[in-house]
Amino acid sequence: MAEERINGAPAAEGPAPSQNFIHEFIAEDIAPGGRCAGMQVHTRFPPEPNGYLHIGHCKALIIDFGSAEKFGGICNLRMDDTNPAKEDTEFVEAIQEDIHWLGFDWGDRFFYGSDYFDKTYELAVGLIKKGLAYVCELTPEQFKEYRGDVNTPARSPWRDRPIEESLDLFQRMKNGEFPEGKYTLRAKIDLASGNFNMRDPVLYRIRYIEHHRQGTKWCIFPMYDFAHPIQDALEGITHSLCSLEYEDHRPLYDWVINNTDVPSKPRQIEFARLGINYTVMSKRKLRKLVEEHYVSGWDDPRMPTLCGLRRRGYTPASIRNFCDRIGVAKNPSTVEYGFLEHCLREDLNEHAQRAMAVLRPIKLTITNYPEGESELVEVENNPNDPAAGTRPVSFSKHLYIEQEDFLETPVPKYKRLYPTGPECRLKGAYLIKCTGCVKDEAGNVVEVLAEYDPESRGGNPADGRKVKGATIHWVDAATAVDAQVRLYDNLFADEAPDAGDKNFLDCLNSNSLEVLDGCKLEASLAQAQAPAQYQFLRLGYFCVDSKDSKPGALVFNRAVSLKDGFKPGKE
Numbered sequence: 001m002a003e004e005r006i007n008g009a010p011a012a013e014g015p016a017p018s019q020n021f022i023h024e025f026i027a028e029d030i031a032p033g034g035r036c037a038g039m040q041v042h043t044r045f046p047p048e049p050n051g052y053l054h055i056g057h058c059k060a061l062i063i064d065f066g067s068a069e070k071f072g073g074i075c076n077l078r079m080d081d082t083n084p085a086k087e088d089t090e091f092v093e094a095i096q097e098d099i100h101w102l103g104f105d106w107g108d109r110f111f112y113g114s115d116y117f118d119k120t121y122e123l124a125v126g127l128i129k130k131g132l133a134y135v136c137e138l139t140p141e142q143f144k145e146y147r148g149d150v151n152t153p154a155r156s157p158w159r160d161r162p163i164e165e166s167l168d169l170f171q172r173m174k175n176g177e178f179p180e181g182k183y184t185l186r187a188k189i190d191l192a193s194g195n196f197n198m199r200d201p202v203l204y205r206i207r208y209i210e211h212h213r214q215g216t217k218w219c220i221f222p223m224y225d226f227a228h229p230i231q232d233a234l235e236g237i238t239h240s241l242c243s244l245e246y247e248d249h250r251p252l253y254d255w256v257i258n259n260t261d262v263p264s265k266p267r268q269i270e271f272a273r274l275g276i277n278y279t280v281m282s283k284r285k286l287r288k289l290v291e292e293h294y295v296s297g298w299d300d301p302r303m304p305t306l307c308g309l310r311r312r313g314y315t316p317a318s319i320r321n322f323c324d325r326i327g328v329a330k331n332p333s334t335v336e337y338g339f340l341e342h343c344l345r346e347d348l349n350e351h352a353q354r355a356m357a358v359l360r361p362i363k364l365t366i367t368n369y370p371e372g373e374s375e376l377v378e379v380e381n382n383p384n385d386p387a388a389g390t391r392p393v394s395f396s397k398h399l400y401i402e403q404e405d406f407l408e409t410p411v412p413k414y415k416r417l418y419p420t421g422p423e424c425r426l427k428g429a430y431l432i433k434c435t436g437c438v439k440d441e442a443g444n445v446v447e448v449l450a451e452y453d454p455e456s457r458g459g460n461p462a463d464g465r466k467v468k469g470a471t472i473h474w475v476d477a478a479t480a481v482d483a484q485v486r487l488y489d490n491l492f493a494d495e496a497p498d499a500g501d502k503n504f505l506d507c508l509n510s511n512s513l514e515v516l517d518g519c520k521l522e523a524s525l526a527q528a529q530a531p532a533q534y535q536f537l538r539l540g541y542f543c544v545d546s547k548d549s550k551p552g553a554l555v556f557n558r559a560v561s562l563k564d565g566f567k568p569g570k571e
Contacts (some may be wrong), residue, residue, distance in 0.1 A: 020328045022063065022269055026071060026239055029267065036267075041073030042238045045099070045106075046113070046228070048080040049091040049212075052298045052305040053098045055319070055340070056281040060273040062323045063241055065104040076235055082113045082227045084211040086287075094298075098306040102316045109235075116212050116231050120222050120310060121174065123230060123260040124185060124203055128170060133203060134161045135169040136186045147199065151245045153192035154199040173206055176219045180206045187226075189255060190332035197252050201225060223555060229253045233262035240268045244332065274326070275334040278496040279304045281503050294508060295491070299547070301557050302491040302512050312488060313533055313543035313559025315351075318344040337490065348533060348541045348559070353381050356393065356427065356473045357536040357556075358520040359485055361400040363447045363477065366432060369397040377457070379428040393522055395429050398477040400520040405472050406448045408437060415470045424469030427537060431456040431467060445484055473537040479523040483554035485542070487514040521554070527553060538562070 015135070029036040045064040047057060068075040081087045127133035136158045138146060148154040166185075173183055184288040185204035193199050194500070203226040210217050220232075232240045240253070248271045255425065257265050261325075283306055289295050289303070298305050300313035309319065322343040326335050348454065373398035381388040410418040417424055426432055430452040438447035455462035459471070494507035523548035525534070540561040547556040 008490065013145060019355060022067060022239075022241060022271060022328055023070060025267075025269055026067060026254060029292065030071065034145055035265075036238045037239055041068055041071040041239055042076070042236055043068045043073065043458040044076040044078050044232065046078045046080045046231075046236050047095050048083065049088060049095060049285040050083075050086040051091060051287060052094050052307055054281050054286065054304045054306065055276060055309065056274045056304070058102070058107070058306060058319055059323050059326075060241070060243060061099060061102065061104070062269075063271060063328060065099075067239070067241065073238075074109065075104070075106060076109040076111060076237070078111040078113060078231060078235070080113045080224070080228070081212065082222055082224060083524045084207070084209050084214075084221070089212055094307060094312045098310075098418065099100065101306070101310060102320065111231075111235065112213060112225055113231055114187045114211060116227070116234060117214065117222075119234065120227055120230050121220075122410055123550070124222070125167065125170065126227070126261055127187065127259065128163060128185075130187050130259070131163060132149070133166070133185055134159060134188055135166040135173070136161075136184050136200075136202075137182070139181060144200075147196065147219045148191070150194070155191065156186070156200060159188060159200065159208065170204075173204070173220050174218075176208075178206060179260075180208060182206065182225075185256070187221075188468075189252075193246055197225070197249050198255070201252060209489050210271075214438070218550050225249055225252050228258040229266070229268075230260060230262060232266040233235075233257055233260075233264045233353050237266040238264075240266045242268060242270055243273045244270045245273070246270055259555070270330075272329045272332045274323075275332065276340065276561050277334055277335050278490040278492050278497070280492070280498050282498070283450050285498075286291065287505055287544075288505075289491075294505070295310070301486070310531075311546050312349075312557055313541060314533075315533075316343055317346050318347040321347070329552065335498075342564055344560050345564050348535065351382075351383055352533045352535045352541055353388070354379070354383070354537055355525055355534040356475055356522045357485070357525075357534075357539065358400045358402055358473070358480075359484075359539060360403045361475075361520045362403045362406065364399040365402045365447055365449055366397050366399070366452045367449055368451045371397055373397070374476070374512070377428045393428065393525055394476040394479045394522070395426075396476050396478050399426075399474045400477055400480060401448065401472055401474050405470075406434070406437070406445065408445060415468065416472060417450065419467075422469035423453075423467050425459040425467055425471040426452075427471055427473045429457070429474070430454070431461055473523050473539075477520075481523060481526045481554065483519045483521050483525075483556055485516045485519045485558065486545070487516065487558045488512065519556075521556075525554070527551065533559065535562075 009440050019510045023253055030178045043064045047062050053552045054538050065075045115329050146155040185201045186200045186202050189198045191199050202223055204220050204222055207221050210216055250268050253268050290298055299307040299311050301308055304326050322340050326352050374394050376392040378390040379392050379393050419434055421434050425432050432450040432452045434450045436449045437445045489512045491511055492507045493509040497504040497507035530544040536542050541559045542556045543559055544553040545557050
């Protein structure tokens with residue numbers, strides 16, 4: 001199916017969002033006369049615990065839990081742990097934490113796919129007894145050879161193996177009498193089917209590997225296509241919502257439901273996966289990034305994992321809003337990463353407290369301000385929320401400002417500090433005018449000199465004169481708090497690192513992280529703790545790092561810049 005390119009998404013105040021086709025299907029099913037009439041909508045979210053949830057999983061999660069929520073139903077959380085190769089309790093706990101962080105809950109309906117191993121085995125035996133499954137001896141290589149093509153049916157010399165013989169061999173497979181690859185259990189469906197998933201698919205294979213919960217009890221494991229519909233049916237799921245790659249597997253899903261003795265008949269509905277540019281969402285590739293130390297871990301703020309996004313400063317509201325606004329589609333699409341950032345800005349602009357921070361400091365001395373004196377000036381906490389009030393910020397003769405707020409020789413249209421330049425406002429304090437600078441022996445500017453107007457407290461001159469210069473943020477040198485600030489950018493420089501035959505590692509952005517030490521923050525941030533979020537005036541939105549920040553050694557991460565180049569709804 002061709003991929004649709006999406007350069008934008010509807011703005012909140014734009015046209016009404018398109019209909020959610022999944023919700024339309026569910027509404028039809030629960031209506032009088034529908035297949036689920038009189039039943040409670042029951043969905044499930046079934047992640048495999050072999051890695052951390054990422055933003056792509058988040059879309060599925062919100063569809064599963066959100067659809068149940070919309071129709072007054074319930075949603076199960078089920079760990080799809082039928083493949084023990086890379087599954088671990090670490091991932092189970094992380095998945096639970098992420099779901100709760102997003103604001104969803106599964107109540108007492110937490111399950112493991114492995115809880116159903118005994119029942120799944122029993123149902124497989126039932127298929128053999130019905131003549132609908134058989135033990136096959138084809139090796140993986142032979143299986144590929146015998147699979148046929150669009151014009152040639154598949155073959156299996158074991159398809160007509162007597163039922164009793166298959167029952168015996170399947171029991172012995174379970175007992176561990178054969179090596180891996182010796183036998184499989186295959187469904188007997190249709191070797192000539194145009195849907196290759198229906199050409200006698202494998203239901204069970206032999207694997208000698210310890211399971212994270214079952215230990216060594218089992219050495220045969222069901223394939224996902226067999227186990228999943230059974231698990232859905234046993235849990236009473238009404239709607240099994242899954243990504244589009246399972247559309248061709250739906251006939252097999254229905255075949256399993258219809259031919260095993262399960263208590264219910266769920267409906268599978270598929271939707272397109274979420275694709276975002278400048279990232280990868282393959283668990284295999286994300287694991288490679290972690291294991292080969294291209295990133296600091298699964299929660300690295302450059303990762304698309306929910307724990308990484310959370311550490312970077314993303315909010316549950318911004319992610320849920322993002323997923324809601326991109327909608328539910330049948331066709332694959334790629335959404336701009338800029339739209340995810342746009343949703344975060346919208347949220348933080350309304351809710352984040354403002355603060356002053358200087359990331360690349362240079363000293364500013366107000367030469368006519370009394371030495372040794374200080375005062376408190378009031379600065380608003382959030383201009384979008386008058387109820388948030390103001391806070392006192394200390395002011396004195398010696399301040400820190402950003403290096404870029406001074407130029408000895410100005411460029412055209414530069415409206416900040418330079419000798420003979422215009423008056424500028426110090427945020428919430430006074431008007432100042434640059435009078436010069438101090439240089440070190442190497443000729444580097446180490447101090448900016450200025451004079452202030454004592455009659456301009458609050459930034460408004462007593463005579464009402466017009467101020468032509470910029471408003472500059474600052475930090476009092478006497479009370480400044482030192483911090484490390486980490487500036488994050490896209491992990492990949494290529495907008496499509498997964499496309500074609502690219503090696504995604506060749507697409508990494510060498511400038512995805514800049515670490516700044518010796519940053520100066522206003523005193524009110526001295527005790528800041530994660531997950532506190534702030535707008536650093538004129539700089540962007542930042543959060544306290546949840547792992548490395550400590551009292552006396554603060555670390556802040558830039559969540560997103562202030563500038564928003566994304567235009568919702570653009571074509």
